Amino acid sequence: MWNEAAQTLPVPDLRALQLERLRTQIARVYDRVPFYRARLDAAGVTPADIRSLTDLARVPFTSKSDMREVFPFGLLAVDRDEVVEVHMSSGTTGKPVVDAYTRGDLDLWSDVMGRTLDMGEVGDHDIVQNAYGYGLFTGGFGVHYGAERLGALVLPVSSGNTHRQLTLIQDFGTTVLTCTPSYALYIAEYAAKQGLDPAALPLRVGFFGAEPWSLEMRDEIERRLGIRAFDIYGLTEIIGPGVGSECAQQDGLHLFEDHFYPEIVDPDTGVPLPDGETGELVLTTLTREGSPVLRYRTRDITYLMPEPCPCGRTSRRIHRLMGRTDDMLIIRGVNVFPQQIEEVLLRVQRVEPHYRITVDRDGTMDTLTVEVEMSDELFSDDLADVIALERAIERELHSETGLQARCVLVNPQTIERSEGKAKRVFDRRKVTTHV
């Protein structure tokens, strides 16, 4: 097991380590980050008040909007000169969230991503084809650093160009595939279309994340590609991928909680819930240097599984994600909020601000359809005009969200009005796992 000492630390020792790191971290950010100092002062909490892990509940939460407001370096806990790399969220809902890494942070990232890939026993004999996007997105580099740490050979192919992906798998004998789960299925389909048996490809394991996927989809990926498929978890606000991962038991995701301390809170009241109860995951980084975060509200719904795992790791697991507390959609790895779509429609004008968003899965690809009510001014007797309008909306949606969406114009009043919050989003992918 990679870094076995850290991953199998007896629970009492792990708790002691977490408390020690937490106290150090809070003292450090209080000292160095005016934002956190002001928050803690306002809550009447000083670093000395944190005497146990439960005292963490006295620390105010940090939200995504908090992090955006201080773009780009407002939460930096080191001198800018110590930052050696930056990644960020796509910034689709406003300013992006910046994750600033020091050399120490990159070392940590390599370790936790090493732990992730080690779940599938990736080692120096393996060839890792990394089809996560390289760039500001955390996925590509996170996997790259982890694979490199384990001594594997990395093919940094990035996302897209499926024909080339397939050729590389064959030519190099790729054993490990990393990408979004829907792309993994797409590669399988593509291979089958080329007359190949996808299960006969040299692939052995895959690590998939960055979008929600169901257990049925996992079964399908495993069967079609003939691999073990691991669910991995991470977010830009914390470090990127490498916050947690399934082990070979495939029963919940181990959180690397010696570095990222988890709480589950009631999403409405913010009150911490005991292990085993379902609520919103809140994460505190214990060892991050550049971009430490206190009590980040992930908006992801899950519960903590404290039971010992047969794999020997002593960290608690989270159940695979069960939903979101907000209306964020994750489509082909891209985060989309309905209000972004609304903004596009308002910008395009000429259309009514009544719309309905449908997300579906067509084969292996997530599809985004936006139905918009036609207005009188918009309607033209000329087919080309109406088609041009649909195309213009699709272009705008693409530039706003990065997604290829399909715009369908509908008659007025066909989209249901309702008192208060309209039901505008229909996710038919059925990926949410219910308890």
Next chain:
Amino acid sequence: MYDADEHIFQLRQISVFLENRPGTLALATRVLADAGANLRALMIAETERFGILRLITDEPDAAVAALTAAGFRTRLTDVVGVEVPDRAGGLADLLGVFAGSEISVEYMYAELSGRAGRALLIMKVEPRDDALERLYDAALY
């Protein structure tokens, strides 16, 4: 004696936006029926995602009011109706009138039941005034 006004008509066409959903066309025609609008001519232009119903009725204002009340988007378009003799070459002769000009016929359709020996053709022509001038000047019979 040929009298152009007997054969050339300036008509108001109603265009109706049709969503691509079963029953939309049936609903539109039911609304028109209830409004007492008899359909003299119609065509449907369709794309993969939506359609446009174009129609000529003797009661365009009542038809538009009823369609709008039923939630349809409509638009009135000025089109030209031309009667041609019901014989081989009738349409070719008509279009020959525009030969050598910049006039283009965007679309065309025919009346559902014309007078005996005559066919009424509905045309969207651009530029419309030039087209009308040529039509009035031509002796089609």
